[in-house]
Amino acid sequence: MAKVAFIGLGVMGYPMAGHLRVKGQHEVTVYNRTTTKAEKWAEHYSGSFRQTPREAAEGCDVVFCCVGNDDDLRAVTTGPDGAFHGMKKSAVFxxxxxxxxxxxxxxxxxxxxxxxxxxxAPVSGGQAGAENGVLTIMVGGDEEAYDTAKPIMDCYGKKIGLMGPSGAGQQTKMVNQICIAGLLQGLSEGIHFAEKAGLDLEKVIGAISGGAAQSWQMENRWETMRDGHYEHGFAVDWMRKDLNICLKTAGEIGARLPVTALVDQFYAEVQAMGGGRWDTSSLLARMKKADN
Known part of the structure; x- marks a missing residue:
């Protein structure tokens, strides 16, 4: 049992912090920009909350964080009343x-x-993975700190690995998003083709999902894509944020990402359709709109 804090109680952070309290039986203090959500979490999980990241971090062995972007991260770490001002020596953020x-x-x-x-330590697995405690966690940093934090991350992580030095976790997540972007566009095109050809989509997916075309996205998204249901999952707005990071980094290191750049523009079209909060599988909706 450790004394820990969790900063950021969004759709991911809220259940992740809950697993630390319930599964790990850790002493958990939370902070959230909207205090009412922190109060709700503390009441539900018999934890505690603080008014600033600094107060939440004070005296903790490990402090976890899950916020929106670089600016949000800087604000809750090194900004006024940021968690870094309350971290004790030898602790891990x-x-x-x-x-x-x-x-x-x-x-x-x-x-x-x-x-x-x-x-x-960015994560993959989406809201469902966070709620079920089965996230994939890609970590960058020192091995000693990793060894300290991993047993606690086991509360909500199914597959956790140290990818290399600082920054390697984020770069591994970029690879993840690059692969997903191309995969979802391919799946969208496949479904679009099957429907245009008049094929029974359920039979098609049943036939190909057991072979080389199989993917998590195919198994978990083909039905909602067929039905035009996108009010769930990982939002297009967040995917574009991630892909912009990928494309910027690619330019800095000399990597070529032509498909990723194209899919990013397709997502911009989905946003223009009003689908910023739709699931990333909504690439198919863009194709169907072009038919009309």
Whole structure:
């Protein structure tokens, strides 16, 4: 049992913090920008909440965080009343935000100077993975800090690995998003083709999902895509944020991502359709709109 804090109670952070309290039986203090949500969490899970990230972090062995982007992360760490101002020596700060590798390296350096550790640890698995405690966690940072934090992350992580030094976790998440973007466009085109050809889509998916075309997206999204149901899952707005990070980093390291750049523009079209909060599988909706 450890004394931990969790900063950011969005659709991911709320259940992740809950697993720390229920499954891990840890002493958990939370902070959220909207205090009412922190109060609700504390009441539901018999935990506690604080009014600032700094207060939440004070005295904790490990502090977890899951916010929106680089600017949000800086605000809750090094900003006024940020968690870094309350971290004790030898503690570990674990950031689950999908952010840039640059901000991970920046904050890791600040943490080191202050006598504690920083791990960039973005996650994959979506809201369902967070709620069910089966997330994949890609970690960058020092092995000693990783060894300290991993047993606690086991509360909500199914597959957890140290990818390399600071920034490597975020870069691995970029690979994840690059692969998903191309896969979803391919799945959208496949479903579109099957429907245009007059095929029985259920039979098609049944035939190909057991072979080389199989994917999590195919098995879990083909029915909702067929039905035009996208009010769930990982939002297009967040995917575009992630892909912009991928494309910016690709330019810096000399990697070529032509398909990713194209799919990013397709997602921009989905946003223009009013689908910013739709699931990323809504690429098919763009194709169907073009038919009308």
């Amino acid at each position: 674990v950031d689950h935000t999908t952010a840039s590798s640059e901000v991970a390296q920046e904050l890791a350096a600040v943490a080191k100077e202050s006598g504690f550790s920083f791990l960039d």
